Amino acid sequence: MTSRQESDPDHDGTRQTGGGPTRLLLADDHSLVRETIAAFLAAGGDLEIHCEGTLDAAIAALGPHGPFDLILLDLNMPGMNGLDGMARMQKAAGATPVGILSANARPDTIQSAIAAGARGYLPKSMPAKSLSAAVRFMLSGEIYFPYNLLQDTPGEDDAGLRPREREVLQGLAEGLSNREIADRLHLQEVTVKLHVKTLSRKLNARNRTHAAMIARDNGLI
Amino acid sequence: MTSRQESDPDHDGTRQTGGGPTRLLLADDHSLVRETIAAFLAAGGDLEIHCEGTLDAAIAALGPHGPFDLILLDLNMPGMNGLDGMARMQKAAGATPVGILSANARPDTIQSAIAAGARGYLPKSMPAKSLSAAVRFMLSGEIYFPYNLLQDTPGEDDAGLRPREREVLQGLAEGLSNREIADRLHLQEVTVKLHVKTLSRKLNARNRTHAAMIARDNGLI
DNA sequence: CATCACACTATCCTTTCGGATATTTCGACG
DNA sequence: CGTCGAAATATCCGAAAGGATAGTGTGATG
Numbered sequence A, B: 001m002t003s004r005q006e007s008d009p010d011h012d013g014t015r016q017t018g019g020g021p022t023r024l025l026l027a028d029d030h031s032l033v034r035e036t037i038a039a040f041l042a043a044g045g046d047l048e049i050h051c052e053g054t055l056d057a058a059i060a061a062l063g064p065h066g067p068f069d070l071i072l073l074d075l076n077m078p079g080m081n082g083l084d085g086m087a088r089m090q091k092a093a094g095a096t097p098v099g100i101l102s103a104n105a106r107p108d109t110i111q112s113a114i115a116a117g118a119r120g121y122l123p124k125s126m127p128a129k130s131l132s133a134a135v136r137f138m139l140s141g142e143i144y145f146p147y148n149l150l151q152d153t154p155g156e157d158d159a160g161l162r163p164r165e166r167e168v169l170q171g172l173a174e175g176l177s178n179r180e181i182a183d184r185l186h187l188q189e190v191t192v193k194l195h196v197k198t199l200s201r202k203l204n205a206r207n208r209t210h211a212a213m214i215a216r217d218n219g220l221i
Numbered sequence C: 001c002a003t004c005a006c007a008c009t010a011t012c013c014t015t016t017c018g019g020a021t022a023t024t025t026c027g028a029c030g
Numbered sequence D: 001c002g003t004c005g006a007a008a009t010a011t012c013c014g015a016a017a018g019g020a021t022a023g024t025g026t027g028a029t030g
Helices: A031-042 A055-065 A083-093 A107-115 A128-139 A163-173 A178-185 A189-202 A208-217 B031-042 B055-065 B083-093 B107-115 B128-139 B147-151 B163-173 B178-185 B189-202 B208-217
Strands: A022-027 A047-052 A070-074 A098-102 A120-123 B022-027 B047-052 B070-074 B098-102 B120-123
Touching: A022 A031, A022 A055, A031 A047, A031 A128, A031 B031, A031 B128, A047 A055, A055 A070, A055 A083, A070 A083, A070 A128, A083 A098, A083 A107, A107 A120, A120 A128, A128 B031, A163 A178, A163 A189, A163 A208, A163 B208, A178 A189, A189 A208, A208 B163, A208 B208, B022 B031, B022 B055, B031 B047, B031 B128, B047 B055, B055 B070, B055 B083, B070 B083, B070 B128, B083 B098, B083 B107, B107 B120, B120 B128, B163 B178, B163 B189, B163 B208, B178 B189, B189 B208
Parallel strands: A022 A047, A022 A070, A070 A098, A098 A120, B022 B047, B022 B070, B070 B098, B098 B120
Antiparallel strands: none
């Protein structure tokens, strides 16, 4: 399930923070989720976890509560605009590795996150036991991501959309007009309209707004 | 918070299942979430928790793994169509109380759930400690819901939307046309257009699709 | 080489959206 | 009682969206 690339020849082990316990910063907007996850991770006894509910709060916590050995960010959280938020955190956190926690498990999302320098990608669909393992894996300097989800996932949630339709759908979900999507993809507006129509059919959507919502609900974007 | 009467003064008025431990059925589509929550609740030692990842699986688990003293359902889960899913579970579970677990904490959603016979409503924004208390509260026969969230919630995630605008937004998010929204709310189409315009302004949305996505991202629907 | 699937383009036409502006009703407030 | 704001309604207009139908280019497949 796991896979790695390598990283940090630095030192095999975990921390950059002196000799204290290994420290985690966990940010998720649902306190029930972040606190139970924190409790679960802390149950091992070797981790100390600081929680925040927004990206800004997490960044602000770097100073007073830092330094940390690993930072985990929820991808759908106030302040995060997708991976932009991670970039902000990385800039603020310096060398401290940043991992992504997300309900979304689409292959290209995972790949984008890793490509953008994430230390790992933890889908919320993973078993809790794997979480412990993954966190320790990341702390050891490795990059963690769910290999099985990365491969293809051609079946279920694909909805039979072709690549171009996905790109158009992405624009739809951002609230762009056909004209704007066309410009972005270097297409004619009519072509975009065609894609919107076919893609809406495939998703059983009654119009572009519905299509965007369905895509959102199914993690297609 | 209201109360409800139930027989068996057995212990603290908790269980209907013979003499064993108190048993919970927890259904949430994110295994990381459900397992950590289960671990958190089970840490007290007095609860036995069975987890499932979909509504259908949860209903199917009633026979083989039941009976249960309390059932908790995630509101955003495959199989649940809002409160319809809860109704299905209630029919299948008979007298066993059913509570709702949800990322959404809108007052009217909470009220609808309670009105539909939920034993409680647990927003994922609640502290983990409150969760334990709330679960035990519900097990004792009381109906739990977050009183502070029920009152008004005039502040943060409100975005200054008026009730009517919220209703229109709801329709937007379902992909309805202005015409259809108007029919549903017994308004003229022009009025709906007005609301769409003002609501889009308040959300900084560039059009209806964008507004729907923003609303979705901010849990306004 | 014929065929097919896919992506793209083109026209034409109708419906819906989006925006501006003005008027009316109604309840709340001082 | 007058004032105010929310809510609803009424026209008007241009800009998008939605739908249908037809045609082009290209790469894969048999």
